[in-house]
Amino acid sequence: MENLVVIDLGSNSVRMTISEIDGAGNHKTVEQVKRYVRLSENMGDEHILQPESIDRTLTALGEFKKIYSQLDNPDIQAVATAAVRQASNQKQFLKLVKDKLGLSFNVISGATEARYDYLGVINTLPIVNGLLVDTGGASSELILVQNRQMKQVVSIPLGSVTLSQSYLENDVVKADSLFEAMTFVNSVFNDVWWLREATNLPIIGLGGANRTLAKINRRKKNFLNFEDVHGYKLSAEDVYTTLIQLLGLDLAGRKKVPGLSKDRADIIIGGLIPVTLLMRLLDSQQITFSNAGLRDGILFNRINEIKNDVE
Structure with a gap:
């Protein structure tokens, strides 16, 4: 049984979905958590993530870590979208998250985000x-x-x-x-x-x-x-x-x-x-x-990988 943890760091909120996936690709969602962090607040024309927004985000991610740390061998897939994608201080922010929480984010393109949205919707x-x-x-x-x-x-x-x-x-x-x-x-x-x-x-x-x-x-x-x-x-x-x-x-x-x-x-x-x-x-x-979107798309992408490995 695989514990897939998907963390979606958006511009307004950060969300986490935990799903159990068996060897055949069957899945069950066991936990969903959301926090409003308003990461893109007051970024301005220079696209700078602000200290207050970063602090709110770190607090939320710390709460998430307390949850997924209790799982056996969690597969953590953490993605960041527009706010981090556009941020001029993106590298400093990602390093801060890594240093404080040991969490590495993949900053995905808009096209990749759209593809995951599509997978989430078309499968549900x-x-x-x-x-x-x-x-x-x-x-x-x-x-x-x-x-x-x-x-x-x-x-x-x-x-x-x-x-x-x-x-x-x-x-x-x-x-x-x-x-x-x-x-x-x-x-x-x-x-x-x-x-x-x-x-x-x-x-x-x-x-x-x-x-x-x-x-x-x-x-x-x-x-x-x-x-x-x-x-x-x-x-x-x-x-x-x-x-x-x-x-x-x-x-x-x-x-x-x-x-x-x-x-x-x-x-x-x-x-x-x-x-x-x-x-x-x-x-x-x-x-x-649709309640299904990016996080669900990542889940279905992982399920397809498991099924292809079985075949």
């Missing part, structure tokens, strides 16, 4: 054609799926934290700020030449901001387990209505919205701009949500 949802949208804290990955195959992929340097900090007020979002943010995101999308191939296709939403969109609506509709969003579907109208609702609230009001974590209330509007604009741009009438 009956998607034939669609556009996968993973909105993170500092980057977003777009993956065009046709006949269940990954056909196009792009990673763009905008996310819930970066958009919010660059354009939007922390409390009440002003109309001119919102327009400026949406204009910027539209211009980025217009540079993705293949994006029009996704016209009228359903969107599959990944990442914390998109999953929060699902949780808000599941709470509104009184679902018993509102956090179980995997496979949940929303109409474009529901998406637009939710964003309008959030724009009508100040920060204190957003913190009271059922299904919306208080830790995400200041960045949720920025986080929903990409998927909202994509649904309008591509005339997509429906979004399906």
